[in-house]
Amino acid sequence: MHTESSPSAAATTTAPAPAYTGAGLELKDLTLAYGDVEVVRDISLRVDPGTTTCIIGPSGSGKSTLLRGINRLHEPKSGDVILDGASTLGKHPDQLRRKIGMVFQHFNLFPDHTALENVALSPWKVKRLPKKTAFELARARLAEVGLRERADHKPRDLSGGQQQRVAIARALAMEPQVMLFDEATSALDPELVNGVLNLMASLSGRGMTMVVVTHEMGFARRAANQVVFMDEGQIVETGTPEDIFDRPQSTRLQRFLSEVL
Ligand SMILES: Nc1ncnc2c1ncn2[C@@H]1O[C@H](COP(=O)(O)OP(=O)(O)O)[C@@H](O)[C@H]1O
Numbered sequence: 001m002h003t004e005s006s007p008s009a010a011a012t013t014t015a016p017a018p019a020y021t022g023a024g025l026e027l028k029d030l031t032l033a034y035g036d037v038e039v040v041r042d043i044s045l046r047v048d049p050g051t052t053t054c055i056i057g058p059s060g061s062g063k064s065t066l067l068r069g070i071n072r073l074h075e076p077k078s079g080d081v082i083l084d085g086a087s088t089l090g091k092h093p094d095q096l097r098r099k100i101g102m103v104f105q106h107f108n109l110f111p112d113h114t115a116l117e118n119v120a121l122s123p124w125k126v127k128r129l130p131k132k133t134a135f136e137l138a139r140a141r142l143a144e145v146g147l148r149e150r151a152d153h154k155p156r157d158l159s160g161g162q163q164q165r166v167a168i169a170r171a172l173a174m175e176p177q178v179m180l181f182d183e184a185t186s187a188l189d190p191e192l193v194n195g196v197l198n199l200m201a202s203l204s205g206r207g208m209t210m211v212v213v214t215h216e217m218g219f220a221r222r223a224a225n226q227v228v229f230m231d232e233g234q235i236v237e238t239g240t241p242e243d244i245f246d247r248p249q250s251t252r253l254q255r256f257l258s259e260v261l
């Protein structure tokens, strides 16, 4: 049976926590479409360096498409994505994805590789670090997410929560300036959710710039600097967690919160 480490066990396997220097991110009038159908329209948003923005909203409101547009898994129709003060739309998507890490609902690990290999592969093959350096880096990243002792396990021998932490370590191994999370805990068994949320909160507290699409309103309340409510492809409200959860202005947000809280 897979269980998450108890807090005391995690403490013995978690390496000293490094600080991050997340970059600022700005979306300017970003529009994304599937064919002729615009599913994200004119989104403008500022994410200050080292802060966490949580995006909430009903299913189908364009949250995933927006995240995919930020790192160009989906090519924007118009608008711009400014990273660390510079437009990214002229950049090759591969270059951009080294700077913007993404973690998905389904962990997308390579099933035939160990946890360590999953984390080391991109630094080794994409960043072209020497193999030894890439594997040392991967070990450090795994330790950082509390998985030092699981380095040689294949994904099938890890719990969902552990697999997601490997996926987070894999993204961190590229030393991104921004991390995007798309419902990173939605596929997890309930008892595994908190371990991953705690790790995300810890990254957030250590200076990573994060944009987090989540259904976990408790997480948004405690970890977000700003919360964005999206509906029908647009931002309806933006504010602090207190603004959004305690003083929702629009009837759409009030209705959404009454359904999810
Ligand atoms: N590959 C696709 N082709 C066409 N339409 C899509 C595709 N993916 C998503 N959509 C549509 O785009 C809209 C936004 O979807 P999505 O970004 O996944 O929303 P969310 O993540 O908020 O649930 C929805 O209406 C969805 O049906």
Ligand SMILES: [Mg+2]
Binding pocket: 063, 064, 065, 183
């Ligand atoms: Mg989605």
